[in-house]
Amino acid sequence: MVGMATAESFVLAIGTKKGLWLATSRDRREWSFTGPHFLMSEIPSVGIDTRGGHTRIMVGVRSEHWGPTVAHSDDFGATWAEPEHGAITFPADTGAAVERVWQIYPDAESRPGVVWAGAEPISVWKSTDGGEHFELNRGLWDHPHRSDWGAGYGGAAAHSIVVDPAGDTVHIAMSTGGVYRSLDGGSSWEPRNKGISAYFMPDPNPEFGQCVHKIAADAAVGGRLYAQNHHGVYRTDDNADNWTSIADGLPADFGFVMLTHPRREGTAWVVPLKADGERIPPDGELAVHRTDDAGSTWKRLSTGLPGHEYNSVLRDAASVDTAEPAGVYFGTRGGTVYASADEGETFTEVIGHLPDVLCVRAAVVAGA
Amino acid sequence: MCSASARQWWPVPDIAVVLPSVLQPLAGGQSVLTAPADGPVTVGQLLDSVTAGFAVLGRRLRDETGALRRFVNIYVDGDEVRRLQGLDTPVSPGQEVVVIQSVAGG
Numbered sequence: 001m002v003g004m005a006t007a008e009s010f011v012l013a014i015g016t017k018k019g020l021w022l023a024t025s026r027d028r029r030e031w032s033f034t035g036p037h038f039l040m041s042e043i044p045s046v047g048i049d050t051r052g053g054h055t056r057i058m059v060g061v062r063s064e065h066w067g068p069t070v071a072h073s074d075d076f077g078a079t080w081a082e083p084e085h086g087a088i089t090f091p092a093d094t095g096a097a098v099e100r101v102w103q104i105y106p107d108a109e110s111r112p113g114v115v116w117a118g119a120e121p122i123s124v125w126k127s128t129d130g131g132e133h134f135e136l137n138r139g140l141w142d143h144p145h146r147s148d149w150g151a152g153y154g155g156a157a158a159h160s161i162v163v164d165p166a167g168d169t170v171h172i173a174m175s176t177g178g179v180y181r182s183l184d185g186g187s188s189w190e191p192r193n194k195g196i197s198a199y200f201m202p203d204p205n206p207e208f209g210q211c212v213h214k215i216a217a218d219a220a221v222g223g224r225l226y227a228q229n230h231h232g233v234y235r236t237d238d239n240a241d242n243w244t245s246i247a248d249g250l251p252a253d254f255g256f257v258m259l260t261h262p263r264r265e266g267t268a269w270v271v272p273l274k275a276d277g278e279r280i281p282p283d284g285e286l287a288v289h290r291t292d293d294a295g296s297t298w299k300r301l302s303t304g305l306p307g308h309e310y311n312s313v314l315r316d317a318a319s320v321d322t323a324e325p326a327g328v329y330f331g332t333r334g335g336t337v338y339a340s341a342d343e344g345e346t347f348t349e350v351i352g353h354l355p356d357v358l359c360v361r362a363a364v365v366a367g368a
Numbered sequence: 369m370c371s372a373s374a375r376q377w378w379p380v381p382d383i384a385v386v387l388p389s390v391l392q393p394l395a396g397g398q399s400v401l402t403a404p405a406d407g408p409v410t411v412g413q414l415l416d417s418v419t420a421g422f423a424v425l426g427r428r429l430r431d432e433t434g435a436l437r438r439f440v441n442i443y444v445d446g447d448e449v450r451r452l453q454g455l456d457t458p459v460s461p462g463q464e465v466v467v468i469q470s471v472a473g474g
Contacts, residue, residue, distance in 0.1 A: 065439045065469040066391075066428035084423040089432040097431035 008323060008364045011076065012350065013057060014337055015043025015316075015359030020059055022077045023350060028327050028341035031350050034077050041066075045316065047104030047131065048363040051112050055365045058115065058131040060101030068098050070117075072131055081132075088117060088125055088134045094141065096121055102157040103316070104131065108165030118158035122149050122174050126186065139187050140172070140180070145208055149177040152211055152230075159315060160215045162225065171215060171225060171240055178210030179227065181240050195243035197232050214258040214315045220265035224294070228258040228270055228315075235295045246295025251282040256315035257330065261343075262322040266294035269320070269328060269344060271313045284308045288328065288344050304347035305338060314358055321362040331357025381405065381461035385418050387425075388469055394425040405461050411442060412455035414465060429467065439470035 012023040012031065019036030020043040038061050045060035057077065062068040070087035071080045090096040103118035115131040118124055123141055125134035140158070149156060152175035160173035168185040171192070178193040191208035198210045211230035218224035223239040226246070231254050234243040247253035254275035261267035269290045274282045281287065286309035287302040311334035318330035328344045331337040335354035338347040339362075382402040392399050403409075403417035412434070419426030429440050434455070436442065442449045443466045449457045459465055 063428075065437065067431055067437050069424075069427065082424060086427055086432070089427075092432070095433060097433045097435065 009366065010321060010323070010327065011048065011055070011057075011363050011365045012319075012329060012337070012339070013046040013048060013059070013359070013361045014331060014351070014354065014357060015046050015059065015361075016331075016335065016355040016357050017042050018355040019043065020046070020061075020077075021351065021354065022057070024076070025339075028321075028323075028339050029348050031339075033351065037077055037080070038071075042358060044358045045101050045104045045117075046359050046361040047106050047115060048361050048365075049106040049115065049130065050363050050365055051106060051109050053366065055363070056130060058104045060104060060117075062100050068100055070101055070104070070131065070134075083132050087127070087132055088119060090123075091136060094136070096123075098123075100155060100157065102155075102159040103161055105161040105163070106131075107163050110165065116161045116163060116170075118161050118172065118174075120155045120157035122146070122156050122158050122177065124158050124161065124172055124186065137186050139182065140189050143180075143189055145177065145191065148209065149174060150209070152176055160212070162215055162217045164217075164222075166222075169239065171217070173212040173215045173227070175213065175230075176209060176211040178208045178212050179215060179240055180208075192236075192240035193243070194241065195236075195245075196227065196229055196234055199231060213256045216258045216260040216268065218260055218265060218268075218294070219263050220261075221294075226258050226260060226268045226295070228255050230254065231275065233258075233270060233295070246291070249298040250289055251287075251300075254279075255313075257313055257318040259318055259320050259328065262320060262326055264292075264326075267292050267343075268295070269318070270298075271318065271330060273312050279312050280310045281312075284310050286332075288330070288340075288347075290344050301340075301344040301347075303345065304340075304349075306336075309334070311336075314356075316359040317357045319360045319362045321364050323364050327362055329360050329362045331360045333357065383409070383414055383459055383461055384464050385414065386464065386466045388467060390469070391425060391428060391467065394428060395422050408458040408460045410455060411444065411449050411457045411459055411465065414459055415455070441468045441470055442466070443468065 014021040019039045021035035023031040025031045041063040047058040049056040058072045071082045099120040105116040107114035115127040124137040127134040158174045162171040170182045180189040181192045227234040233247040252272040257271040259269040289298045311332040321327040328340040333356045336352040337350040385401045401418040
């Protein structure tokens with residue numbers, strides 16, 4: 001959905017370590033809140049499905065005591081529904097159990113009802129009923145590389161899913177394992193990490209095993225994707241066959257976030273962190289960096305952000321909306337969420353003092 | 369015609385499962401669920417029985433492999449089942465089974 005910011009409503013979902021907050025706004029500067037929803041459960045994933053003129057908010061919920069589940073709301077959080085037997089549960093023959101749902105990704109407008117999910121242990125799932133029931137992707141689950149995939153600090157998960165809106169190509173990223181690509185809608189998968197460094201392994205250029213933190217597609221250029229790696233920022237122009245570094249010009253090549261513009265070619269955002277020893281914004285100064293030329297140059301954006309910040313921004317704790325100009329949102333592990341209504345040029349604080357922000361998702365909606 | 373003694377009906381005794389307050393909304397607001405049993409059953413069988421009509425409650429207690437969730441503790445007459453035979457621990461009519469969440473967290 002594209003529209004002038006002043007004519008639209010915006011919904012911002014903030015998943016934290018101890019619950020979900022929902023915010024709505026007319027101008028992306030003044031926000032009204034509900035929450036906490038699911039108090040004392042972590043919310044590592046949110047998907048906002050606005051296809052067909054309806055809004056469904058889907059959330060991955062995980063209680064340390066009571067386990068993971070997926071719930072959805074069709075009324076902006078006034079009520080939540082949870083399928084009796086669970087939206088995502090492993091088939092008995094796998095002998096596996098879901099630990100955490102890391103990603104909920106509504107497919108393209110042309111495929112209504114289709115929602116993808118990524119989970120821990122490393123697995124990809126697909127729903128055709130709007131996220132109420134998901135089926136395990138067997139092609140990835142039975143992949144011969146599985147026994148060699150590892151776990152990042154946060155767990156072993158498929159955390160990024162990028163689906164070609166016009167075809168059958170699907171890219172995923174996992175920590176650790178790297179980028180895998182399917183050209184047949186998810187039936188089969190091949191690693192696609194050429195050029196992405198895995199400096200922490202004996203062979204720094206393996207076929208797979210990279211710790212890719214996030215991938216995102218360029219909406220305007222087919223076959224172009226961007227990756228924020230565990231050290232390294234990359235771009236591919238050939239559907240992930242080859243990756244090249246675009247980290248020059250950034251103050252650090254580490255980070256978790258990778259966002260792309262909903263329409264415009266060559267525009268992406270990252271939030272650099274110094275690593276491995278520190279894992280904080282470089283020099284304690286939080287800034288978003290945007291490229292408008294596919295990574296050739298980067299612009300530091302910090303207007304409205306605090307003078308010092310020692311919390312990191314996690315891989316899904318950032319989002320863009322689809323308005324014009326696009327909104328940019330992110331939250332910190334210190335529980336502060338920022339929004340920009342002008343593509344990152346200026347930020348305002350949406351809310352502070354929340355638990356660690358794990359996931360942020362924004363959308364332009366009707367009727368919020 | 370059968371004799372009165374032959375027709376005597378004895379109610380099958382129950383085994384009670386006591387739920388913490390946080391889970392009671394998933395059991396229709398009940399604090400205690402009961403399952404009829406005419407002899408010992410395992411804790412796993414007992415959970416199968418009492419959660420048969422409350423699938424979401426069942427998923428809160430055990431994952432899809434049937435394993436008890438890490439921070440869910442079940443006590444049989446005061447003994448935590450992990451120190452006994454886990455979900456294979458036998459429980460007899462008249463005994464009380466209590467579900468308590470671990471105090472882990474921060």
